[in-house]
Amino acid sequence: MYNEINWDSIDLKQAPPDIEPQRQYYFIKMLKNWFDGKVKEKGRKLTCQVNTFGCQMNSRDSEKILGILKCIGYIQSDSENADLVVFNTCTVRENANLKVYGRIGQLKKYKVKNPGMVTVLCGCMMQEKEAVAKIRKSYKNVDIIFGTHNIYKFAELLAMKVLDSPDSSKMIIDILDNAESIVENLPSKRKYPFKSGVNIMYGCNNFCSYCIVPYVRGRERSRKPEDIIKEIEELVKDGVKEVMLLGQNVNSYGKNLENPVTFTELLEMVEHIDGLCRIRFMTSHPKDLSDSLIEFMGRSKKLCKHIHLPLQSGSSRLLKIMNRHYTKEDYLLLVDKIKKAVPDIAVTTDIITGFPGETEEDFNETLDVIEKAGFDNAFTFIYSKRTGTPAASMEGQVPENVVKERFDRLLEKVHNVSSKKSAQYLGKVYDVLAEEVNVQEDGYITGRMGQNYLVHFKGDKNLIGKIVPVKLCESRGFYYYGELVQNNK
Ligand code: SAH
Ligand code: SF4
Ligand code: F3S
Numbered sequence: 001m002y003n004e005i006n007w008d009s010i011d012l013k014q015a016p017p018d019i020e021p022q023r024q025y026y027f028i029k030m031l032k033n034w035f036d037g038k039v040k041e042k043g044r045k046l047t048c049q050v051n052t053f054g055c056q057m058n059s060r061d062s063e064k065i066l067g068i069l070k071c072i073g074y075i076q077s078d079s080e081n082a083d084l085v086v087f088n089t090c091t092v093r094e095n096a097n098l099k100v101y102g103r104i105g106q107l108k109k110y111k112v113k114n115p116g117m118v119t120v121l122c123g124c125m126m127q128e129k130e131a132v133a134k135i136r137k138s139y140k141n142v143d144i145i146f147g148t149h150n151i152y153k154f155a156e157l158l159a160m161k162v163l164d165s166p167d168s169s170k171m172i173i174d175i176l177d178n179a180e181s182i183v184e185n186l187p188s189k190r191k192y193p194f195k196s197g198v199n200i201m202y203g204c205n206n207f208c209s210y211c212i213v214p215y216v217r218g219r220e221r222s223r224k225p226e227d228i229i230k231e232i233e234e235l236v237k238d239g240v241k242e243v244m245l246l247g248q249n250v251n252s253y254g255k256n257l258e259n260p261v262t263f264t265e266l267l268e269m270v271e272h273i274d275g276l277c278r279i280r281f282m283t284s285h286p287k288d289l290s291d292s293l294i295e296f297m298g299r300s301k302k303l304c305k306h307i308h309l310p311l312q313s314g315s316s317r318l319l320k321i322m323n324r325h326y327t328k329e330d331y332l333l334l335v336d337k338i339k340k341a342v343p344d345i346a347v348t349t350d351i352i353t354g355f356p357g358e359t360e361e362d363f364n365e366t367l368d369v370i371e372k373a374g375f376d377n378a379f380t381f382i383y384s385k386r387t388g389t390p391a392a393s394m395e396g397q398v399p400e401n402v403v404k405e406r407f408d409r410l411l412e413k414v415h416n417v418s419s420k421k422s423a424q425y426l427g428k429v430y431d432v433l434a435e436e437v438n439v440q441e442d443g444y445i446t447g448r449m450g451q452n453y454l455v456h457f458k459g460d461k462n463l464i465g466k467i468v469p470v471k472l473c474e475s476r477g478f479y480y481y482g483e484l485v486q487n488n489k
Helices: 022-044 056-072 094-113 129-138 150-166 214-218 225-238 263-271 293-301 314-321 327-341 360-372 400-423
Strands: 048-050 084-089 118-123 144-146 172-174 193-197 242-246 278-282 306-308 347-354 377-382 427-438 444-449 452-459 469-473 481-484
Touching: 022 056, 022 150, 056 084, 056 118, 056 150, 056 242, 084 094, 094 118, 094 129, 118 150, 129 293, 144 150, 150 172, 193 225, 225 242, 225 263, 242 263, 242 444, 263 278, 263 293, 263 377, 314 327, 314 360, 327 347, 327 360, 327 452, 347 360, 347 400, 360 400, 400 469, 427 452, 444 469, 452 469
Parallel strands: 048 084, 084 118, 118 144, 144 172, 193 242, 242 278, 306 347, 347 377, 452 481
Antiparallel strands: 427 444, 427 469, 444 452, 469 481
């Protein structure tokens, strides 16, 4: 394991090893020495900031990047005026890209004052050739660019920059088109001490016709169950109570392993880990959600009562063009089965409006599913054209004013349905994992129910990281005000 590395045994007089992750440990050690020199020179430690855009995959990747930086010696800063700034980018929608360009531009002023500042770009947007070309041309303040397939190589790229060419304006760009093997045992710095994301697979094979993820994250690769279990056991030893198993479609986990394992079988193994209290997973593709998983959800003691089940559209006609492989009826049947197996489960979803060719009739089908499925919450998106995806060249792109008007109706529908749903939990007591001090209200803590709702309640900050019973008193959409139930056990 990473924690057990014997740093003294790494000999920097030798050439770097050719195997991973040992090669990266070598560069981390080299950078540690460089860092010590910098501390002497500047009379202070260097600072870093990692900015994350996009989904849980990126959040977990950022923890790995931060793990490497912390290991070198960097201290985390909450300002972009730092010695090293990372943007871990997302490209799922056009506006995600635009945000990044704006932010990199703003960094220029810091570099003028601090010429040794290192600017790093990584993540999904960097897998797009046009985006990288634009940055090369117009954002010369960027020092290092790498993609989604070689995050593990960050220490090596940083060493190339700060040790080999510290004063040059050369941009170091290292992007792979395909994933190599999965590199295990790299450091990571978790955002929360008591909960963690755990990648169980990378990439996606589904090619939904609107989506860029398979192009920027590559083909589906599952981690071996023994590596996943070992990582979770280590996390639990380190104080983690809740894990979220991450993949673009966790329901197809394990198919490409040498010894195939199903997602339900993996969950059974995770359930048996002593000391682990809560298990979540994200995301479930409806087409691959098995009966065995539903049955397991009904009997598991640790799985949280929440499922995120992206619908995308309620129109069977559009679902077919989206390449989703289920119909409106299949989806509703699935939700029904899940609710029967786990009566108080919260169901959330993702919905897109404005997909090419979406008619008023198609849109009404979506509204109908929202009503019938009774979602607890829905993330709603306006369709964004992603170059290279089949939908980008489809006829019938929906005019902006029509989409905007539908989007407003979508929000209203989701709001109505989810308010009804969240009222159902009121007055009852739920276990809440206390996560952080509520900065807006003095003396309040914010935690999360298994159903994923946030709950604000009066409590001491020493409760953070504990699972406590809270009575829900007042609903405010996707969060509640509650009261801690005194536990006399
Ligand atoms: N793998 C996950 C989704 C990852 S992307 C799944 O299949 O559920 C997260 C969400 O972004 C998707 O569910 C979809 O609703 C939305 N999305 C993806 N591509 C989009 C696009 N081109 N325009 C608008 N929304 C999009
Ligand atoms: Fe995109 Fe579909 Fe893969 Fe999800 S399952 S990441 S929506 S292609
Ligand atoms: Fe965005 Fe990449 Fe996630 S495109 S949604 S960060 S997989």
